[in-house]
Amino acid sequence: MQAAAKSYARHPSVHPLDLEVRCGETVALPGPNGAGKSTAIGMMLGLVLPDTGRVRVAGHTPRAAVAGGRIAAMLQDSGMMPGVRVAELVRFGERLYPNPLPCAEALEVAGLTSERSRRVDKLSGGQSQRLRFALAVVANPEILILDEPTRAMDVRGRAEFWETMRAFAAKSRTLLFASHYLDEVDNNAERVVLLASGRVIADDTPARIRTQTGVSVVQVFLTGSTDWIGRFDGVSDVQVRGDRVRIKTTAPDALVAAVVGGLQDWHGINVSPPSLDESFLALTGSAATVSAATAHSAAENTGTHTTISSRDDHLFSSS
Amino acid sequence: MTTYFLRLEIVRMLRDPKYLALAVGAPIGFYLLFATLFGTLFGGGHTAPGQLPGTVEIMVEIMVAMAAYGAIWAVISTTGPRIAEERQIGWLEQVRAMPLSAASALGSKVVASVATALPAVILVCVTAAVVKGVQLSMGQWVALVVAIWLGSIPFAALGIALGFAVGADFAYPLSYGLNMAMSALGGLWVPPSVLPAATMLNVAYWLPTYHLAKLGWAIAAGELPDVASVLNLLGWTAGLAVLVLIAYLRPARRMGARAATGPATDPGLATDPSLAPDPSAAGTDRLAT
Structure with missing residues (x-):
């Protein structure tokens, strides 16, 4: 397997998670806020160390995969170095990775060629997202991770972004993205891994997830x-x-x-x-019921009343 | 690639109009103002260069003080407020997702920051030599520039500590306030000979600002620098480096989680398995991500 991301991690926000992504797959990670998406992504990049279990990316540790430019990410809340120009920053990425995409090509892919000499702190929200994207694709990665890539983009920007993305991922790249927009998930993912409360509650094609309920x-x-x-x-x-x-x-x-x-x-x-939205609501709704029930039975097993309430709080807050 | 990163850091500092105005323009402007003003007051009305021995001394004294002031502000302003800002906007988080270690990112910033101190030092000296006719031997000029330049390193440590300790809104005013207070009390704004003796002894003698200037004054006077000054600057560097380490370790861990997450439990603790005894409790912060 060229690009396998695998994690068996026991984590406060991600319960022991077993996820294997195969080379060339396009996988969506939808899920409500707090589902554990960003933590899962953090573990794949070595930004978050799993408490137990291990993560392998294309046969390497996450940090080694990041260093080798095998995996690159467009993170949700990352900022860009203020005061430099778009092309300067992307050229820095070109020099950073062992097997990069040429700077001009990365700018082209991200649709930033005409903004190449603008200062990064003067970009619009959508352009900033494109710059994050350019800084990820310049690594020429086998695995590309996108955390809410189209946030701050308008409808047309989103459509254009996904068009570029499909063209980029077509070259046997593995794509894993988190998104709140379920139309994006439906239109672009071959596989959907639905997380809720740090657990995988569904893992299937979008079409089958819709009928699963x-x-x-x-x-x-x-x-x-x-x-x-x-x-x-x-x-x-x-x-x-x-x-x-x-x-x-x-x-x-x-x-x-x-x-x-x-x-x-x-x-x-x-x-x-049903629509994907409705399926997800139904699936995450039942998951919430399950963890509430688990919390309750866990509470009953612990004896004294004070312990019960504090236990309860913790488990509910993580559900 | 680290050299390219260093180049980017320097380029963006030089592009900042606030840097040019306050760390290069201001020391030159203040030098001209004070040299003229104090030259008139203490030089018996003669401001023409080199006419009275007293005037020349004052021209040199103020030159050293303003070169030191410019160097100090250059390194503080290019570390503290910038690190605080970069922490807030998530650039350091982005760096962590790229094959650039936090240590080399920070190292490049320090080197770039100390490099930006050089223009102020050189330009103030050039202004003094050209406009006010200050004359030193070539060896003295070189020693003076190098001493003041490298002597600004403890202030880089101060800036980094500030950048990690306080938020972006507070970092700039705090840096500026500290810089002004230390410069005034350290005798950079008023010649130390004019300061009341008690203030000099009690406050200035401990400040790195005073000792940085004292290094320069000794060199300009053709004397060997005072060992006490060198030790003072080294001491400040070491002490502030410890503070940097303490301040840096906290947010360095927190980078895994985002700064925007709730304050209920320290997310920095949550990333360290040994410090998170109850995973379900620590989980609340992570869920916001």
């Missing part, structure tokens, strides 16, 4: 009463807007049969898997 969405234009739908078997949620009804159900076939066979006028019926 077992919930489908039925949409139909329906005239007349919709009260009966909420009481129908398997229905968990009904939204009515005018004559448009949107139903979440675990038994879509029975519901469709009931609508079609009923006496009310209907048209435009449509059954689809």
Whole structure:
């Protein structure tokens, strides 16, 4: 395996985590704030030392992989050296790595060629993100890590960014990104590793994750009463807007049969898997319930009342 | 690559208008002002260069004081406020994600910072020689410039300690205030002969500002520098280096977690397994990342 990131780490915010990324994969790490994404990324770069377990990046320790330019990252909150020009900083990156992309090419890839002589502290939010990107790609890495890469970009900037990214990653590079934008995850990732409370709660393709919850969405234009739908078997949620009804159900076939066979006028019926947002909410929601239950049973096992409450606080705060 | 990084550090310092104004322009301007002013007061009204022995002494004394002041402010202002800013905006975090060790990043900054002290020292001396007719032997000029330049190292240590100890908002005013206070009490603004004797003995004698200038005064007077001055500067360097180490170790650990995380528990402790006995408690900070 050329590019395997593997971690079995026991960490306050990341529970023993077993993750293997294969060469050439594009993996998304979505998840709510505090899911442990940044910690997981920090461990892959050697910025955070795991308490237990080990991390190997392309067969090396994370720091050795960083030094060799095998892995490079665009971090969420990293700042850029104030007072220097864009090209000067990227050229510094070119000199830093053993097998770099030429500075001009890195600027080109990041779409910063026309900003090359601007001062880094005078860039807009989106341009700063592009500079972070340029400073990562100049390493010419096998593995590229992006932590919230399109934050501070507008819709068009995001679309352009992902276009460049797809072209860059196409050259058998491994891409791992954290993102809040689930359309980005859906459109760009081959694999989604959903973290919540420092645990992997789903690891699959975006399409399969959408069907994994077992919930489908039925949409139909329906005239007349919709009260009966909420009481129908398997229905968990009904939204009515005018004559448009949107139903979440675990038994879509029975519901469709009931609508079609009923006496009310209907048209435009449509059954689809839930959106990625809804799947994630469902998956992370159940994960929160599980850790709350674990916390509770852990608390019950510890005896005295004072211990219970302090235990409880800790476990809840990490969930 | 470290030389390129060093070059970047120097380039960005030289581009900073605040540096040019306060660490190069100000010492030259103040030299001209004070040399003219004190020359008139103590030189019996004669400001023409070299006319009275007393005038020449004052011209040299103020030249050394202003060269020292410029060097001191150059190194403090290019370390303290900059390190505080870089910590805040996350540049040091970015450095950690690249194959550049924190030690060589910091080392480059110190070298760059001390390098920026040189223009002030040289230009003040040139102004004194050209405008006020100060004359020293070639050996004295070289020894003077080198002594004041290298003597600014303890102030780099002070700046670094400040940069790690306080936040970006506070670092600049604190640096400037400390610099002004130490310069005034150390006899850089007023010739030491004018300071009240008690102040000189009690305060100035311990300050590195005074001893840096005293080194220069001895060289300009053709004497051997006082061992006490050299020891004082070395002592300050060592003491401040210890402070730097203490201040640096704290945020160095914290770099793994972000500065924006909550203050409930020290995230620096959380990265060190031996210091985090209860992982679930320490986890609260990390979750914000």
